Amino acid sequence: MSDHYCVLGNPVEHSKSPLIHQRFGEQTGQEIVYTAELAPLDGFVATWRAFCEGGGRGANVTVPFKEQAFALCDTLSERARRAGAVNTLINGQNGRVYGDNTDGVGLLRDLDAHHIPLKGVRILVLGAGGAVRGVLAPLLERGPREVVIINRTGAKAAALARDFADLGAVVGGGYDALEGPFDLVINGTSASLAGELPPLPEALFTPGGFAYDMMYAAEPTVFLRWAQDHGATPVDGLGMLVEQAAEAFFLWRRVRPDTGPVRALLRRALTG
Numbered sequence: 001m002s003d004h005y006c007v008l009g010n011p012v013e014h015s016k017s018p019l020i021h022q023r024f025g026e027q028t029g030q031e032i033v034y035t036a037e038l039a040p041l042d043g044f045v046a047t048w049r050a051f052c053e054g055g056g057r058g059a060n061v062t063v064p065f066k067e068q069a070f071a072l073c074d075t076l077s078e079r080a081r082r083a084g085a086v087n088t089l090i091n092g093q094n095g096r097v098y099g100d101n102t103d104g105v106g107l108l109r110d111l112d113a114h115h116i117p118l119k120g121v122r123i124l125v126l127g128a129g130g131a132v133r134g135v136l137a138p139l140l141e142r143g144p145r146e147v148v149i150i151n152r153t154g155a156k157a158a159a160l161a162r163d164f165a166d167l168g169a170v171v172g173g174g175y176d177a178l179e180g181p182f183d184l185v186i187n188g189t190s191a192s193l194a195g196e197l198p199p200l201p202e203a204l205f206t207p208g209g210f211a212y213d214m215m216y217a218a219e220p221t222v223f224l225r226w227a228q229d230h231g232a233t234p235v236d237g238l239g240m241l242v243e244q245a246a247e248a249f250f251l252w253r254r255v256r257p258d259t260g261p262v263r264a265l266l267r268r269a270l271t272g
């Protein structure tokens with residue numbers, strides 16, 4: 001019988017994870033079934049436990065449950081512990097739950113795929129939510145000159161900067177503290193979901209700078225359109241989605257899928 005995995009979220013019906021993991025399974029000859037499971041907002045843990053009792057082997061976790069997933073784990077990877085959020089669960093031996101966070105490695109692999117330099121550069125990260133928590137440690141480990149975290153609620157960005165200060169030069173605050181230019185600006189806010197643009201100064205990018213939006217859509221987001229108009233090269237978060245999924249697949253199956261064809265498939269599915 002095939003091993004069963006799922007993505008747990010609310011909402012979850014538009015998730016691309018089932019398509020991605022089914023393709024990974026076909027490509028690597030791994031017999032898996034992967035479904036999208038809607039967890040009630042007050043019933044995340046119960047949904048995960050019921051999934052495990054039915055034989056489920058592991059899950060991806062998406063909005064808004066990554067912190068609850070972190071709390072239910074018996075064992076955490078170092079990167080999940082640092083992030084304070086879990087996006088990959090493994091139903092282990094004797095019902096023990098192992099949690100990891102693959103968002104950071106997913107972003108880094110995508111930045112590498114686009115040949116975006118990180119060492120010695122100045123990076124702006126917009127937002128201070130779960131996604132940003134997951135990517136700060138891997139970004140800082142690449143040795144940027146400075147990472148500046150800016151958030152609508154400035155105190156959250158300042159607190160995040162303090163939490164990660166042992167890993168490198170990182171400062172945080174509100175939009176009034178924002179001073180460019182930056183070689184790379186990563187939008188980790190959910191503003192693009194609402195078609196909104198955070199309040200950004202005109203001189204945001206260095207010449208040849210890059211703009212990365214963790215969100216992806218059929219059309220470029222308002223942030224990426226603005227960035228392109230201001231001289232930056234725009235990249236959306238589709239590659240990050242595929243790469244974080246590949247890392248989760250590896251954790252579950254110990255086989256690394258080839259992400260290139262799945263990126264291309266997803267891009268076609270997105271743009272029709």
Ligand code: NDP
Nearest residue numbers: 127128129130131152153188189190191214215237240241
């Ligand atoms: P959270 O809800 O945890 O955090 C949202 C963040 O966005 C907060 O910092 C919030 O600020 C800020 N924000 C929301 N609306 C606005 C606005 N109008 N203007 C400025 N800032 C705003 O979300 P996540 O961190 O989980 O996700 C963030 C984004 O990243 C989402 O779009 C998500 O889809 C995407 N993502 C993509 C992944 C991928 O694989 N491509 C993986 C994970 C996430 P405040 O604190 O002030 O409320």
